[in-house]
Amino acid sequence: MFTIRYAADRGKADFGWLQSRHTFSFASYYDPAQMGFSALRVINDDSVAPGAGFDTHGHKDMEILSLVLSGSIAHKDSAGNTEVLPAGEFQLMSAGRGIYHSEFNASAQQELRFLQIWIQPNQQGGEPAYQQKDFGQREGLTLILSPDGRDGSLTLRQDALLYQLILPAAQQLTYSSLVGRKQYIHLISGELNLAGNLLQPGDGIKISGETALTLTANAGVKALLFDLP
Known part of the structure; x- marks a missing residue:
């Protein structure tokens, strides 16, 4: 079964310094039909905006992934990590029993755009x-997250996998999964055809209920593919 979550239907937030689009319910955006998908x-x-960002705040018991576009x-975080993410x-920040962090645009001139993902x-x-x-820009599927850190992936505290999908125009591949698993695909760029469903x-x-996904790039694709319990 396939259910598209269209970009235009996502929740919106406008704080001046921050423009955000929410795939699932978050903060003041609430839709009981969009409370997440599996984990x-x-x-x-x-x-x-340049120089702006999220002041120090706390999380616990959440896997928080960021991908800078x-x-x-x-x-910066309370565990002593001070990093720049290009x-x-x-x-991947595993909050565990509790952590405080801040995330700011490192540039005073250039806008920052990134995906914030919670599992x-x-x-x-x-x-x-x-x-x-940095996992590079290799064509095909590149494993980003796994529960055991296999193939150089980041170690996730959940029985889930995340792949980076890069497909040139007119290219196709098939992703196979075990019975009972679910998948979610978020398209970053390009146009993707999945069983007649066109993603922008x-x-x-x-x-859900699928064990083989045939992915076709109508235009050069970059996407995230989650394999979930």
């Missing part, structure tokens, strides 16, 4: 953790 709880598409993030890199962990508490990596940038699609 995937948040996908926010955030644009942050343009610009760079200046990250475009193309992934950052609910399958364990409570534990030490907070921080991971950051910002669109997502909920998938």
Whole structure:
């Protein structure tokens, strides 16, 4: 079964310094039909003005992933991590029993755009953790998150996988999954055809009851593919 979440239907927030689009219910945006999908709880598409950002605030028992699409993030947290995350890199912060952090646009001139993604962990508490990596722009599927850190991926506290999908125009691949798993695809750029469902940038699609997905790029595609419990 396929259910498209169109970009135009997402929640919106406008704080002047922050423009955000919410795939699922978040902060003041609430839709009881959009409370997440399996362990995937948040996908926010955030644009942050130069020099602005999120002041220090806390989280616990959440896996928080950031992917910079343009610009760079200046990250600080209460575990002592002070990092700059440039475009193309992934950052995973496991909040564990509790962590405080801030995320600012590292540039005084350039806008920052990034995806903020929350995944609910399958364990409570534990030490907070921080991971950051550039996985490059290899064509096909690149494993970004896994529960065991396989193939150089970041280690996620959940029985879930995340892949970066890059397909040139007119290229096709098939993704196979185990019976009972669910998938979610978020399209960053290009045009993707999945079983006759056309996705445009910002669109997502909920998938259940499928064990083989044939993905076709009508135009060069960059997307995130989540394989969820």
